[in-house]
Amino acid sequence: MSNVNATVFTIVVVLxxxxxxxxxxASRWRRADNMLQLTEWGLGGRGFGTFISWFLLGGDTxxxxxxxxxxxxxxxxxxxxxxxxxxxxxxxxxxxxILPRLWSVARVHNYITQADFIRGRYGSRGLSLAxxxxxxxxxxxxxxxxxxxxxxxxxxxxxxxxxxxTYLKDLPLFVAFVVLAIYTYVSGLRAPAxxxxxxxxxxxxxxxxxxxxxxxxxxxxxHIFGLAEAxxxxxxxxxxxxxxxxxxTAKSIGSxxxxxxxxxxxxALALFVYPHTITGALASKRRSVVKRNMSLLPAxxxxxxxIALFGYMALADPVTAAxxxxxxxxxxxxxxxxxxxxxxWFTGIAFAGIIIGAMVxxxxxxxxxxxxxxxNIFKEYFKPDASPKLETRVSQWVSLVVKFGAxxxxxxxxxxxxxxxxxxxxxxxxxxxxxxVGGLYTRWFHRWALLAGWFxxxxxxxxAAYNVSDPTASHWAxxxxxxxxxxxxxxxxxxxxxxxxxxxxxxxxxxxxxPEGADETLPHQYTADPPDxxxxxxxxxxxxxx
Amino acid sequence: xxxxxxxxxxxxxxxxxxxxxxxxxxxFVLVAGAICCSLIVPIYASTTPKVGDFPFFYFFLxxxxxxxxxxxxxxxxxxRRLERGDERNEVE
Numbered sequence: 001m002s003n004v005n006a007t008v009f010t011i012v013v014v015l016x017x018x019x020x021x022x023x024x025x026a027s028r029w030r031r032a033d034n035m036l037q038l039t040e041w042g043l044g045g046r047g048f049g050t051f052i053s054w055f056l057l058g059g060d061t062x063x064x065x066x067x068x069x070x071x072x073x074x075x076x077x078x079x080x081x082x083x084x085x086x087x088x089x090x091x092x093x094x095x096x097x098i099l100p101r102l103w104s105v106a107r108v109h110n111y112i113t114q115a116d117f118i119r120g121r122y123g124s125r126g127l128s129l130a131x132x133x134x135x136x137x138x139x140x141x142x143x144x145x146x147x148x149x150x151x152x153x154x155x156x157x158x159x160x161x162x163x164x165x166t167y168l169k170d171l172p173l174f175v176a177f178v179v180l181a182i183y184t185y186v187s188g189l190r191a192p193a194x195x196x197x198x199x200x201x202x203x204x205x206x207x208x209x210x211x212x213x214x215x216x217x218x219x220x221x222x223h224i225f226g227l228a229e230a231x232x233x234x235x236x237x238x239x240x241x242x243x244x245x246x247x248x249t250a251k252s253i254g255s256x257x258x259x260x261x262x263x264x265x266x267x268a269l270a271l272f273v274y275p276h277t278i279t280g281a282l283a284s285k286r287r288s289v290v291k292r293n294m295s296l297l298p299a300x301x302x303x304x305x306x307i308a309l310f311g312y313m314a315l316a317d318p319v320t321a322a323x324x325x326x327x328x329x330x331x332x333x334x335x336x337x338x339x340x341x342x343x344x345w346f347t348g349i350a351f352a353g354i355i356i357g358a359m360v361x362x363x364x365x366x367x368x369x370x371x372x373x374x375x376n377i378f379k380e381y382f383k384p385d386a387s388p389k390l391e392t393r394v395s396q397w398v399s400l401v402v403k404f405g406a407x408x409x410x411x412x413x414x415x416x417x418x419x420x421x422x423x424x425x426x427x428x429x430x431x432x433x434x435x436x437v438g439g440l441y442t443r444w445f446h447r448w449a450l451l452a453g454w455f456x457x458x459x460x461x462x463x464a465a466y467n468v469s470d471p472t473a474s475h476w477a478x479x480x481x482x483x484x485x486x487x488x489x490x491x492x493x494x495x496x497x498x499x500x501x502x503x504x505x506x507x508x509x510x511x512x513x514x515p516e517g518a519d520e521t522l523p524h525q526y527t528a529d530p531p532d533x534x535x536x537x538x539x540x541x542x543x544x545x546x
Numbered sequence: 547x548x549x550x551x552x553x554x555x556x557x558x559x560x561x562x563x564x565x566x567x568x569x570x571x572x573x574f575v576l577v578a579g580a581i582c583c584s585l586i587v588p589i590y591a592s593t594t595p596k597v598g599d600f601p602f603f604y605f606f607l608x609x610x611x612x613x614x615x616x617x618x619x620x621x622x623x624x625x626r627r628l629e630r631g632d633e634r635n636e637v638e
Contacts (some may be wrong), residue, residue: 085607089584089614093577096618221599229593229601247603248591257587265585292623300613305608527629 002208004158004207010155012355013347015202016176018354019195024309026194036389038112041188041396042371046107050292052193053284056364057293058300059196060280061088061271063142064149064358066420067307069202072309072330078232078244082308083264088301096294098272099281100442101526103290106121106282108525114278114436115376123517124447130374130454131432135275138429139369141421142274146358146365147173147410148331153351155327156335170411176355184363185396189283192363199360202353204303206346211306214313214341220535222317224309232317259480259487266491270430273437276361277370283423287529302464310334317341361404366475371376423467423479427491431457434495434502440526447517449505457498464490512528570623576621580614 028045029336041045048056066084074081102117110116115135150173159172183191215221232244248260264275284290314320314333323336338350374395379386386394429508437451469491480487583589590606597605 025623079603082607084605085611086584086587089611090581093614096621098579165607210581225599225604247593247601257591260591261585261587282554288626289627295615295622298618300637302608302611305611309604436635530560 004345005344008157008161008348008351011345013353014072015198016179016351016355019359020179020200020448022198023180023187023191024192025191026183027187027542029194036392038371038388038395039110039375041392042112042367043279044189044193045047046283048193048283048289049285050173050296053289054281054291054296055196055200055318056184056189057195057197057277059192059360060276060356060363061091061297061513062300062304062357062359062362063146064354065142065145067354067357068149068158068331068334069145070304070308070336071311074129074308075314075324075333076244076311076330078228078246079248080245080260080263081265081311082305083260085269085301085305085308086260086264087271088304088399089298090264091271092294092298092301092445092505094268095272095281096291097254097276098437098440099290099294100287102278102436103281103284104413104528105440105521105525107287107530108528109521112282113371113375114273114275114432118435118439119376119380122435122447122450122519123519124451127435127447127451128376128380129452130451131435132372134428134432134454134458135372138425139275139365140402140409141425142276143362143365143402143406144409144413145406145422146362147177149358150176150355151410152329152331153335154355155329156332156339157351167230172409176359177403177407178193180359181364181366184399184403187275188396189279189367192360192367193283195356195363198359199353199356202349205355206350207303207306209346210338210341210350211309214310217341218313218316224312228312256487259489262489262492266430266489266495267426267431269495270426270491273433274429275372275442279364279368279371283330286531304398307334312336313500324393329530338475362406366399366402366406366480368396369402370395372495373398379398383414420465424462427461427465428458430491431461431493434499438502439462443519444506445500445502446506446509446514447484448514449502449509450506453498453500453502456501457494459498460497461490461494465491494530561583561610566628573621573624576617576624580617583610 030045035498036041070081070084072081074082102114105111105121106117109116109120111120113132113135115128115131118131119125122128135493151170154172175340187194215224217222229246232246233242235241236243250456272281286294311333314324314337317337319340320333321335323340324330333353335351338347342350374386374391378394379391383390423453431454434453438445438450468480477488482488483493584607590603590610592603593601595602597609600608
């Protein structure tokens with residue numbers, strides 16, 4: 001640890017300790033009489049108002065990996081990286097149509113996870129299991145990527161021992177993660193909710209300052225954009241193709257407008273069916289809180305747009321570009337940019353912001369995965385008579401297991417593998433969209449048709465993603481495939497296959513009058529706004545009225 | 547709790563879309579418009595006209611965000627008015 005800047009290191013450690021204290025203290029925040037219920041540990045007592053929900057959902061959606069990876073993609077490939085901006089614009093109108101309905105029905109029936117809702121809506125254990133399985137599968141690599149984000153910052157800080165043993169080398173990462181795992185275990189969703197205040201304050205401050213300050217050092221926006229345009233239109237000698245694109249092209253193959261749009265749309269559809277975002281939304285106090293936040297959360301998207309521009313700033317700064325090239329890792333673009341542009345105290349704050357920015361979503365993701373496992377696998381298949389106390393305990397332990405699983409993932413496997421899995425995670429999670437959103441709006445779909453569609457989408461998506469190659473990688477080269485001569489995001493093509501199968505099979509199954517599951521929800525429950533959750537979920541009401 | 551709330555015992559609501567066709571249409575246009583203007587990339591995939599130092603593509607993405615947020619905010623207010631209106635009718 002010879003080349004560590006003492007100021008940077010001290011600031012990061014101090015802020016980390018502050019956050020740890022908050023994480024443990026959060027267990028006493030809004031304390032309920034009986035804490036041993038899953039709605040307390042796993043949903044923070046369903047009591048968060050507009051203000052806290054805004055921080056929680058914002059902290060949840062914009063992860064450390066976003067701060068590192070979006071500018072890294074912009075740095076490496078140009079305009080396609082801005083799909084992230086387009087997708088966050090679309091995500092909120094889409095969520096505006098989904099989340100309030102899900103919140104209402106979940107509140108009436110005391111559903112804790114989205115798979116609880118599937119179980120109640122379709123009366124199908126299989127479909128509910130598919131939902132829980134996909135959710136957990138998609139979250140694991142996502143948590144691992146938060147660690148990759150932390151590692152990027154630690155690498156640039158020069159922290160880490162020189163030992164060849166992977167575990168010793170990543171000791172700081174280990175320590176940070178163990179601490180995170182313990183306070184999540186103790187405080188549940190209250191911990192990330194409380195910490196997200198600190199995280200977002202840090203991130204807002206450093207992003208806004210950086211976005212106004214850095215261009216003045218680099219010769220202004222005109223110069224930054226000019227360099228980016230020149231770079232991405234020049235030819236890469238290795239591949240004989242341009243380095244990237246400055247504006248999405250109107251052609252049919254490559255970094256096209258269609259590719260840009262499908263990637264953005266797919267990611268937008270996926271964002272609010274991920275278990276961690278749904279966990280955050282279900283923790284809201286009232287239906288109006290969810291709705292109001294859909295128009296307030298885009299403030300974070302503006303931030304993301306500015307963060308994406310850091311990619312071009314890094315490109316325009318020769319020192320950063322040289323450092324990134326030497327390390328051969330574009331993920332380091334933003335950390336290097338900050339290190340070069342700012343005095344060390346400010347770099348320390350920015351780095352701490354990114355590290356803490358990884359911990360908030362990692363905690364919520366682990367809680368979301370743990371809730372899915374407890375409610376929809378453990379209770380459903382192993383211990384149907386589990387008491388609320390046992391459910392809470394199981395969830396707490398599973399959140400630990402999930403985190404250590406993700407840690408192994410990040411440390412043991414090459415990073416490219418985690419990134420590929422994350423791309424796949426997006427493709428996978430999209431496949432639960434038809435059953436979830438179909439269920440929120442209509443009773444028309446047949447449960448087996450949805451299951452078949454889900455299965456086909458998962459298989460097609462995985463194989464298609466595996467088969468994508470480029471000059472530098474024989475498999476998993478990107479999440480874009482060429483279908484009928486057009487570049488398209490695999491998540492969307494798999495989603496279309498999924499939906500078509502679900503529709504066709506529903507028609508067939510209905511024609512043969514194959515029995516449908518019992519629906520315990522009623523139409524008006526999707527717009528209900530009860531201020532309190534019933535202690536016991538109301539008994540199944542049986543046949544649907546719609 | 548002064549806010550009225552809807553309980554499970556309430557009879558299934560009348561279809562709010564049929565009751566307020568114009569307001570519902572405006573809500574739909576606001577929400578769908580917010581999505582489409584970002585989804586239809588050819589609208590903004592060009593370097594010109596430049597706004598300040600920003601090529602149009604980048605300017606549009608950054609400037610459109612607050613516009614979409616405002617559209618959702620208006621949609622939310624309209625929806626709230628619909629819901630309040632329904633409850634008042636029921637009390638009468």
